Amino acid sequence: MSIDRSAIRDAHRIVVKVGSSSLTRPAGGLDGYQLQALANNLAKKALRGTQVVLVSSGAIAAGLVPLGLTRRPKDLATQQAAASTGMGALMTAYTRVFTMHGVQVGQVLLTADDMHRRSHYVNASRTLERLLELEVVPIINENDTVATDEIRFGDNDRLAALVAHLVDADAMVLLSDVDALYTGHPSAPDSRRIPVVRGPGDLTGVDVSRVGSAVGTGGMQTKLEAARMAVAEGIPVLLTSAAQAGAALAGEDVGTLFTPIGTKSPARRRWLAHASHSSGRVVLDDGAVEAVVRRQTSLLPVGITGVEGRFTAGDTVELVDRRGTVVARGLVGYDAEELRPLVGQRLKRGAGLRAAAPASRPVVRRDDLVVL
Ligand SMILES: Nc1ncnc2c1ncn2[C@@H]1O[C@H](COP(=O)(O)OP(=O)(O)O)[C@@H](O)[C@H]1O
Numbered sequence: 001m002s003i004d005r006s007a008i009r010d011a012h013r014i015v016v017k018v019g020s021s022s023l024t025r026p027a028g029g030l031d032g033y034q035l036q037a038l039a040n041n042l043a044k045k046a047l048r049g050t051q052v053v054l055v056s057s058g059a060i061a062a063g064l065v066p067l068g069l070t071r072r073p074k075d076l077a078t079q080q081a082a083a084s085t086g087m088g089a090l091m092t093a094y095t096r097v098f099t100m101h102g103v104q105v106g107q108v109l110l111t112a113d114d115m116h117r118r119s120h121y122v123n124a125s126r127t128l129e130r131l132l133e134l135e136v137v138p139i140i141n142e143n144d145t146v147a148t149d150e151i152r153f154g155d156n157d158r159l160a161a162l163v164a165h166l167v168d169a170d171a172m173v174l175l176s177d178v179d180a181l182y183t184g185h186p187s188a189p190d191s192r193r194i195p196v197v198r199g200p201g202d203l204t205g206v207d208v209s210r211v212g213s214a215v216g217t218g219g220m221q222t223k224l225e226a227a228r229m230a231v232a233e234g235i236p237v238l239l240t241s242a243a244q245a246g247a248a249l250a251g252e253d254v255g256t257l258f259t260p261i262g263t264k265s266p267a268r269r270r271w272l273a274h275a276s277h278s279s280g281r282v283v284l285d286d287g288a289v290e291a292v293v294r295r296q297t298s299l300l301p302v303g304i305t306g307v308e309g310r311f312t313a314g315d316t317v318e319l320v321d322r323r324g325t326v327v328a329r330g331l332v333g334y335d336a337e338e339l340r341p342l343v344g345q346r347l348k349r350g351a352g353l354r355a356a357a358p359a360s361r362p363v364v365r366r367d368d369l370v371v372l
Pocket residue numbers: 018019020021022155175176177178180181182183184185186206207208209210211212213214215216217218219220
């Protein structure tokens with residue numbers, strides 16, 4: 001099926017992510033004009049019946065001026081202080097513009113852990129569903145004040161893709177300070193706009209190595225990763241600048257369109273494939289890779305050659321082939337310590353009756369497994 005920009009225009013539920021560079025000034029502080037222009041476009045879209053979820057960066061950059069800072073601080077505690085101050089300013093500004101149109105907004109702050117843990121993920125999903133039913137535009141950001149360096153997303157691109165999975169979005173729009181993906185850095189004279197990306201092959205030779213704006217964090221690399229995650233689940237992505245938001249939402253020929261590669265999978269499998277945190281690895285022999293990947297069978301102890309990491313039964317693990325390539329993810333049926341002595345063993349007969357016996361059950365059941 002060929003997907004064009006009308007998929008963005010006609011999406012019933014859309015996730016729009018806007019980066020710090022589009023909402024704030026280079027030296028920090030909110031750019032009220034840009035924010036207002038974006039919020040106007042999104043409010044109008046919502047009033048036409050589209051369910052809009054906004055993932056907005058900008059809290060840290062917005063908090064710089066009130067704290068007397070002129071550039072993004074290096075240390076985490078000051079970044080968190082800036083985010084704490086700036087988030088209020090960001091929400092106040094959004095609330096003012098959206099409510100002028102009669103559209104309500106709701107603040108949702110998420111941590112990486114809220115995506116990794118199944119119970120938190122389901123809880124966040126319930127809240128977002130209810131907000132959308134109530135015709136509220138959720139405004140999501142990472143909960144920077146409690147996120148530590150080890151666990152934080154940092155940029156919001158990946159978070160936006162996970163939110164698109166979470167709410168089962170029909171499309172995702174990534175808004176930045178650059179109007180499209182280019183073949184090289186936009187300032188390089190021979191760089192050209194890439195209008196459509198239909199698969200990884202279209203990205204061969206594309207240079208995204210140079211970092212972005214002073215206030216943004218991820219650069220183009222994290223946007224490509226977010227686009228890859230979304231299109232793998234059947235969600236088309238449009239990447240453009242915040243200045244082009246209105247045109248993008250109207251389906252005009254702006255930016256770079258990433259067309260879906262995969263089809264939508266059930267919510268639990270989406271979480272397993274992209275959001276869940278992996279606690280370890282199980283190494284498969286060639287026969288087990290064939291069985292799991294091609295025939296989509298359960299993984300049995302006889303097909304594994306190694307166990308890495310510390311996990312307990314019910315955790316997510318990566319299933320890797322003998323070269324270390326991740327071929328699938330799944331919920332493991334054993335604790336790591338329990339599984340190590342069972343490597344290569346055949347299942348005992350009467351498994352279901354003697355659940356506590358060694359090698360009595362699959363390492364990962366087929367229903368708890370997603371092939372990548
Ligand atoms: N090939 C490329 N095409 C487009 N932009 C690129 C490319 N390589 C690097 N960039 C940079 O990525 C930046 C966007 O990333 P970032 O500053 O993190 O934005 P945001 O704050 O919107 O997340 C652009 O300003 C641009 O300078």
